[in-house]
Amino acid sequence: MARYSFRLPDIGEGIAEAEIVAWHVKVGERVEEDAQLADMMTDKATVEMESPVSGVVVELAGEVGDLIPIGSTLAVIETDDETLEAPAKEAAEDAIVAETPGAEQTPMAETVAPSQSVDPEPVKKPSLPSTAERETGLSTGSGQKGKEKPVLASPAVRARAKDLGIDLSQVQSDGDRIRHADLDAFLRYSAGQGYRAPGASRARADEPVKVIGMRRKIAENMAAAKRAIPHFTYVEEMDVTALEAMRADLNANRGDRPKLTMLPFLIVAICRTIPDFPMINARYDDEAGVVTRHGAVHLGMATQTDAGLMVPVIRDAQDKNVWQLASEIARLAEAARSGKAKVEELTGGTLTITSLGPLGGIATTPVINRPEVAIIGPNKIVERPVFDGDDIRRAKLMNLSISCDHRVVDGWDAASYVQALKKLIETPVLLFAD
Structure with missing residues (x-):
């Protein structure tokens, strides 16, 4: 079986390298002649690379975002008309993984079967004693009834608690009345207990985004313009x-x-x-x-x-x-x-x-x-x-x-x-x- 190495052609205008912005094939897949292999971006425009032969892709030059020099191998294609058998296809993919710098294989001994997973026990939220409970020693959940003392707080504290959606009866204080510092302490403690003020937005997980393609060209050009001009x-x-x-x-x-x-x-x-x-x-x-x-x-x-x-x-x-x-x-x-x-x-x-x-x-x-x-x-x-x-x-x-x-x-x-x-x-x- 013959192998055909498709090299990145000279795109013109003195271009020395091009960036991979999209692959249209994978290792082990069959590609037909004139079908799209990849999209390559230069300083000027995006160019579509088409396969000059029919066959099975056995090697690809890099990942999206990599820079490929002009004249270097972009893809290797088996020109045999028959597609690879499944075991051969898997072997080809394994070979690519083995040759990729930084690629690691997970030892089988460390793999945990789904049946071995253990659901964690639910975490119970600690309840905060109310001011009435603290002063009378009675728990509202104990079945006993006691006369609750009124919650003392200034109008400003009450207004702030209302804006934050806080029930003042749930706030502890070391003095005879609830102060702004007590609200701050309540917020610090209850932040880990799932408390969220009405109207507040939730934090989202950080999302790393690779700067590639047009976005990278814009970044490079803008940085060069500000440095030089x-x-x-x-x-x-x-x-x-x-x-x-x-x-x-x-x-x-x-x-x-x-x-x-x-x-x-x-x-x-x-x-x-x-x-x-x-x-x-x-x-x-x-x-x-x-x-x-x-x-x-x-x-x-x-x-x-x-x-x-x-x-x-x-x-x-x-x-x-x-x-x-x-x-x-x-x-x-x-x-x-x-x-x-x-x-x-x-x-x-x-x-x-x-x-x-x-x-x-x-x-x-x-x-x-x-x-x-x-x-x-x-x-x-x-x-x-x-x-x-x-x-x-x-x-x-x-x-x-x-x-x-x-x-x-x-x-x-x-x-x-x-x-x-x-x-x-x-x-x-x-x-x-x-």
């Missing part, structure tokens, strides 16, 4: 009342065109102001010491997916109108969320915009998408009264944040750029003027 963030408030009115009018007459959000208008404003501030639309190669100021705006769009944050890129955003941008935003967001975004749609950005929509908050300090030098973050729109001369009117206001690489962009330049954006956003007719 001296960030600063500038925030400005903008009146978007007129822009929101224009957006509503365009949506009311859009026909079969996509519905417009705030984002396409912001992108148009960004692209119109970039020519006067080329240092914003740039990439910095800190190893070569070269800043490339790009003529075209390839705008990254931070998108939340089930796998984590992805940044698909709108190519040549400066050449698109608001309707074309709305269509491209929807297309790229869907491709990212469904995992169908291509490598070229996730690379090559020159500037990034990130928005949390209605969750935008008052202000954000977004992290730069390295090697870019700036990232723009619009925040949520709120309605507030504002002064308009001597009059007061209702206005829709939005804060806009920009984080910049201080090695390339000075604070004055960033502030000037945002002020240019503000002029267009607050006078939206200029967005459509030649």
